[in-house]
Amino acid sequence: MVVGELAQERELVIIGGGPGGYTAAIRAAQLGKEVTLIEKGDLGGVCLNQGCIPSKVLVHVSAKYGELSKIGGLGISMSDVSFDLSQTAEYKHQVTANLRKGVEALCRQHKVELVSGKASFLSDDRIGVENGDDFQVYSFKAAIIAAGTSPVSHPAAAVDPPYILDSRSLYSLESLPEHLILYGNDYTAIEAAFSYRILGCEVTLVHEHGFSGLDASIEKELLRVMKKAKIKWKKGMMLKQAVKQEGILKAVFIADDGTELELEGTHLYLQTEFQGNSEELGLNRLGIKTDSRGFVQIDRECRTSLSNIWAIGDITGGKLLAVKAISQGKAAAASIAGLPAEWNDGFIPMVIRSQPPIACAGLTEEEAKAEGYKVRTGVFSFAGNGFASLAGQKDGFAKVVSDAENEVILGVHLMGNGAAELISTGITALEMAAREEDLSFPLYPHPSMNEGLLEAVEDLAGLAIHKPPSKELARQR
Ligand SMILES: Cc1cc2nc3c(=O)[nH]c(=O)nc-3n(C[C@H](O)[C@H](O)[C@H](O)COP(=O)(O)OP(=O)(O)OC[C@H]3O[C@@H](n4cnc5c(N)ncnc54)[C@H](O)[C@@H]3O)c2cc1C
Numbered sequence: 271m272v273v274g275e276l277a278q279e280r281e282l283v284i285i286g287g288g289p290g291g292y293t294a295a296i297r298a299a300q301l302g303k304e305v306t307l308i309e310k311g312d313l314g315g316v317c318l319n320q321g322c323i324p325s326k327v328l329v330h331v332s333a334k335y336g337e338l339s340k341i342g343g344l345g346i347s348m349s350d351v352s353f354d355l356s357q358t359a360e361y362k363h364q365v366t367a368n369l370r371k372g373v374e375a376l377c378r379q380h381k382v383e384l385v386s387g388k389a390s391f392l393s394d395d396r397i398g399v400e401n402g403d404d405f406q407v408y409s410f411k412a413a414i415i416a417a418g419t420s421p422v423s424h425p426a427a428a429v430d431p432p433y434i435l436d437s438r439s440l441y442s443l444e445s446l447p448e449h450l451i452l453y454g455n456d457y458t459a460i461e462a463a464f465s466y467r468i469l470g471c472e473v474t475l476v477h478e479h480g481f482s483g484l485d486a487s488i489e490k491e492l493l494r495v496m497k498k499a500k501i502k503w504k505k506g507m508m509l510k511q512a513v514k515q516e517g518i519l520k521a522v523f524i525a526d527d528g529t530e531l532e533l534e535g536t537h538l539y540l541q542t543e544f545q546g547n548s549e550e551l552g553l554n555r556l557g558i559k560t561d562s563r564g565f566v567q568i569d570r571e572c573r574t575s576l577s578n579i580w581a582i583g584d585i586t587g588g589k590l591l592a593v594k595a596i597s598q599g600k601a602a603a604a605s606i607a608g609l610p611a612e613w614n615d616g617f618i619p620m621v622i623r624s625q626p627p628i629a630c631a632g633l634t635e636e637e638a639k640a641e642g643y644k645v646r647t648g649v650f651s652f653a654g655n656g657f658a659s660l661a662g663q664k665d666g667f668a669k670v671v672s673d674a675e676n677e678v679i680l681g682v683h684l685m686g687n688g689a690a691e692l693i694s695t696g697i698t699a700l701e702m703a704a705r706e707e708d709l710s711f712p713l714y715p716h717p718s719m720n721e722g723l724l725e726a727v728e729d730l731a732g733l734a735i736h737k738p739p740s741k742e743l744a745r746q747r
Pocket residue numbers: 285286287288289290291308309310311312313314315316317318320321322323325387388389390416417418419437438441458547550551582583584585590591592593594595
């Protein structure tokens with residue numbers, strides 16, 4: 271091993287080039303800091319290379335494939351429709367490679383020094399970086415830890431890895447699974463259920479509890495759409511054991527009353543727990559406070575228990591989302607630059623790319639009631655929206671939850687085409703503590719899915735135009 275003799279002096283070092291780390295690097299450079307970004311694998315982290323982007327490539331491809339069966343009625347005819355997962359994989363590689371190149375170019379343009387290698391702390395102001403036989407030492411004034419998490423393997427599965435999938439291997443399959451069993455109630459399980467089912471796989475979704483965090487009416491619509499897509503679904507079952515016997519994967523599930531369910535499949539996805547990648551960094555040696563799962567404890571500025579070290583993204587636990595890592599990256603950079611800084615965990619958008627997608631922010635009706643609000647709700651089905659109708663995408667609805675006492679919007683829940691884009695209006699409204707009128711007064715493009723949200727807001731006062739009156743109102747008239 272070649273060991274650098276002297277510690278090379280740096281101002282700010284960032285460990286991990288995922289969405290948290292590279293956002294922090296660019297923002298800190300914009301704020302005048304000299305930045306060194308250390309990455310042991312690929313720039314872009316889990317999000318770009320295994321997570322957000324690869325999963326959404328499959329969502330996009332399967333949605334296009336699914337549309338083909340409906341285009342006959344539009345006057346377009348096509349023959350010889352086929353699907354080839356290896357070409358999709360090639361497309362995914364091109365997309366991720368281009369995005370990686372983009373991140374690398376941006377870093378260079380902002381004069382962020384990129385260092386390849388595995389970092390670990392030697393002390394509270396020095397870091398070692400190992401790359402093959404080379405070992406370099408850097409001293410720093412400030413550091414940001416953005417090293418992400420690792421999945422913890424599920425205790426009930428004793429099967430070879432190719433047949434057992436976690437959220438990171440689910441999108442790197444070389445061939446389509448014949449029968450994919452998904453055990454989980456998370457975004458990943460739902461997104462994969464739709465993508466793989468639309469591409470022709472048999473899909474069974476099994477979980478112990480309901481889909482976490484969804485408004486009950488959205489969950490009901492999700493189950494209806496899943497049934498329509500022929501995704502099999504079992505609730506209230508816990509995985510007891512998964513084994514591979516004579517080339518067949520067998521998963522045994524057990525209900526509270528002891529009833530067992532045995533499923534045979536080709537692949538089994540297991541929703542796993544995660545642990546922070548703190549051990550390899552030597553955080554315990556430094557005395558940086560972590561919890562029992564290796565998640566680093568931080569304050570509102572993302573500062574750890576050591577005053578010159580910040581931590582951001584998945585390694586800080588809580589909601590493991592790129593959207594949070596990005597917000598924390600900007601806050602940490604601002605804090606290091608001496609600016610007022612606080613990361614925003616107010617209205618984290620919850621997006622599930624089911625088909626059609628779900629996007630929610632703020633309180634569900636059930637949460638608002640539990641918090642003691644006098645709640646009123648407005649609901650508008652996309653079946654009544656002109657654009658949804660012409661695009662043949664009438665599934666889903668918009669629902670708005672508001673405080674009946676002062677008309678302040680408390681939550682926005684969408685399921686329908688374009689929901690992930692449309693939710694930004696809801697988030698802005700929530701962030702600005704908008705009242706119903708703030709959303710119903712502005713003009714909305716026509717025809718567009720946006721009008722679905724407008725009509726849900728109008729429905730709070732029973733004034734949606736493209737919705738029949740309630741039976742009670744119709745009787746009164
Ligand atoms: C299938 C899937 C779909 C997802 N979809 C979404 C989505 O739609 N929206 C969303 O917001 N989030 C999504 N996520 C979550 C998202 O990927 C993570 O929240 C995000 O990647 C966290 O970013 P991060 O920067 O904290 O860490 P990571 O992206 O995990 O990056 C950490 C980086 O640190 C590097 N590293 C670790 N240790 C060291 C070391 N010792 N030295 C040097 N480098 C090191 C790693 O190589 C890695 O590149 C998805 C995840 C998965 C798996």
